[in-house]
Amino acid sequence: MKRHFTAFLLAVLCGALAYSAAAQRQNQPKQGDVYVDKQGVLRWQQGKQEVALFGVNYTTPFAYAYRAHQQLGVSHEQAIAQDVYHLSRLGLDAFRVHVWDVEITDTLGNLQENEHLRLLDYLVAQLKQRGIKAILTPIAYWGNAYPEPTNTGKGFSSIYSKQQAYTNPRAIKAQENYLTQFLNHRNLYTKLLNREDPDIIAFEVCNEPSYHKPEEQVTAFANRMAQAIRATGCRKPVFYNIAENPSVHEAILNANVDGLTYQWYPQGLVSGHTLRGNFLPFVDQYPIPYQQDARFQRRVKMVYEFESADILQPVMYPFMARSFRTAGMQWATQFAYDPMALAYANTEYQTHYLNLAYTPAKALSLLIASRVFHQVKRGQTFPRYPADSVFDAFRVSYRQGLSEMNTAEEFLYTSSTQTVPRKVVSLQHVAGVGSSSVVNYQGTGAYFLDKLASGVWRLEVMPDAVLLRDPFERASLQKTVTQIVWNDQPLRVQLPDLGSAFVVQGLNEGNTFRATAADGQVVLRPGAYLLASSSKNTAAWTAQTAVGNRKLGEFVAPPPTKMPPQVVHTSFAQATARQPLQITAQVTGAEAADSVLLVARSYYGATRTLPMSRPTLLTATATIPADLLRPGLLQYWIVVRKPQQTLTFPGGFAGTPRDWDYFHAEHWEVAVVEGATPLTLFNAQTDKEQVEVARLARSSYNDYTTATPTGALALRLLVPTPPTGEPANEPGPAIALRAYLGQKLQERSTDLIWLRYLVIKARATRPGAKVKVVLVTKDAAAYSAIVPVTIMLQDIWIPLDSFRPDALLLIPRPYPSFLPLTFQTTAASKPLSLTDTEVLQLIVETGSGGTAPTLQIESIELK
Known part of the structure; x- marks a missing residue:
């Protein structure tokens, strides 16, 4: 008996030491001071x-x-x-x-x-x-x-x-x-x-x-x-x-x-x-x-x-x-x-x-x-x-929004992935957000799995984080941009040495949870847990057990955000007539048994209530049928119905839009258009907070003014001549507009086959002005066309098949300033695909005399 117990302790010690060495490998060696050798290392x-x-x-x-x-x-x-x-x-x-x-x-x-x-x-x-x-x-x-x-x-x-x-x-x-x-x-x-x-x-x-x-x-x-x-x-x-x-x-x-x-x-x-x-x-x-x-x-x-x-x-x-x-x-x-x-x-x-x-x-x-x-x-x-x-x-995959590390010992990922671990039986560490073949999890928080010994793992699960608004807008301590929600979420772990009926025991302070997984799945709240194969004795591991520079019971997370249920959703700008429209929203504060409903109507038309499915606890989705999407205006609301409370969003108001006394004007709406309707990519009136202007020449700047003769708001790009005594601007890009188009193109993806021209409504301050127009794909391939701009405000029609491969201008401008300003993809050249396009740039260049025209841009459309 003593021999078996000694062997058990040695196994525990070796497992802990292996975990410590793997978890802290980047800290080796970290004792003593440093020096610089003769080669500058x-x-x-x-x-x-x-x-x-x-x-x-x-x-x-x-x-x-x-x-x-x-x-x-x-x-x-x-x-x-x-x-x-x-x-x-x-x-x-x-x-x-x-x-x-x-x-x-x-x-x-x-x-x-x-x-x-x-x-x-x-x-x-x-x-x-x-x-x-x-x-x-x-x-x-x-x-x-x-x-x-x-x-x-x-x-x-x-x-x-x-x-x-x-x-x-x-x-x-x-x-x-x-x-x-x-x-x-x-x-x-x-x-x-x-x-x-x-x-x-x-x-x-x-x-x-x-x-x-x-x-x-x-x-x-x-x-x-x-x-x-x-x-x-x-x-x-x-x-x-x-x-x-x-x-x-x-x-x-x-x-x-x-x-x-x-x-x-x-x-x-x-x-x-x-x-x-x-x-x-x-x-x-x-x-x-x-x-x-x-x-x-x-x-x-x-x-x-x-x-x-x-x-x-x-x-x-x-x-x-x-x-x-x-x-x-x-x-x-x-x-x-x-x-x-x-x-x-x-x-x-x-x-x-x-x-x-x-x-x-x-x-x-x-x-x-x-x-x-x-x-x-x-x-x-x-x-x-x-x-x-x-x-x-x-x-690293931009299209999948994913970064991964996959070795025999570590499997790390930033979002759900189809990648299979290189060698699942030898894994020592798993960390991720979303799901993989090792962990299936519907929550939005991060989790960490660290192996302590064969059949014994430590699991740490962070609470759900839900982005409520753009975090890069003007900030205030009075404004919550991300909500923290402590949900009970199903989590399935599939590791060979754990088996499908492993024991789960809470480790962090106040966490008394204990259960046995069924088919590898258990419902957990955020916290730290010990997972062990049903055959393992785990008495040697406690909350105070030190592994590396952390204790097993340590767990840090913010408390739940104190706020009522929330629905986070951004409506499309346009939708195609007579085609179903899928609506997806993030929902917090709604339990699995609560109802989430979509109330939709064609403006002045009949109102319809549709149940929203819950693919996860935090998401709700429904499809508005084609017969409600006739040309005109679609309005809709999302209703969260709890046993003692019914709330309608946007706004979170009590009641539903179908109540006779529901008087709140807030709603989402979508313009429903025919397939050949022009698609607006930039409008100076509505999009000024969602575009970037790169002021590359020293004296360049931008503002918004009213265009002549329409009186509509226009983006003005200016490159004044530097004052006397100052060096002239260098030839090359002086000021540029960058606009992200991905969402708008996605909304009308089935209509893009009908749209053949990029149309810019603009004018210049002097005759002979030109502007470079660049369309950029999801893989950062750039295609450009150079077009004249007259002193009269007018539509400039550019055939999409006239765009040719070009270098991408890196705007907003990289810093420090010695870094390159352009990028040329190594991917093989192929014709521009509108369905693959997601960014537009308008570039005003300084000529050999150090000057550039002023441009007024009212709108950019696909027609």
């Missing part, structure tokens, strides 16, 4: 292996995030501990933040021992416990107001601008003083000086400085700052930003620093709405102009910030991570991970949105990107998009 002192670390920026100790937690009554320490758990859960091992020096210094650069500094200490200590390394940027140069109007910081950055910071002697002295004290600051929790903590592996001097020529002054300042750090006795690498001021990059290449830092915002920032379309060409490569320069090659490369801003698609991060490795980067940290307490409103940075609970698919794409960053070799090259959509163990 960052290596661990112990073992000499190359460093490759991937993670996020996170800002709760400072500025708006600090104030917002206060306003909501949320403990900063609790928030930090919970968020760091999620960072660990996502397999991240790197943290970077630009410290708001304005909040922890005085005007002379003296360090202030205050709450912000204490919380930074606490954050560093929490990261250390989870095996996450840090690079700190002591100087931010920022005030602390954003997004609020008033700066409250009292430090030296409150009186010196970025431009003064490297030219004013008093500002320089304050920064030297501050760096000395910051490096010698002793963390209240770790008891280590910042400069001696092995988990703070390096320092980046300052965040996004603002420099101009002469370059000698820039180099001298960078050297003084680096020397101030080294004078403390710090022997950690010193990094310096080179990407923010490309015109003076020579100054930093000549500076006495160990590493160079970069950022990447591949489609710009702050569009004010969600960007739609295929942006994978924007992240297909990260070429650096001076990458052959010996001064560049002998420095370590670090990405201090990156983000696919204004995008929710879970496909961008893996491509970005791969492109970084090809460019030689050894560190990359996304900006910025949203604190869980604020993510319901996305108020910290409107253009960014990333949180495991609130954006589960995007968060899992970051997990996959972390694996990419650790597995792709530094400098490894790949074919160009779309040939590179499958690389190593990874697959």
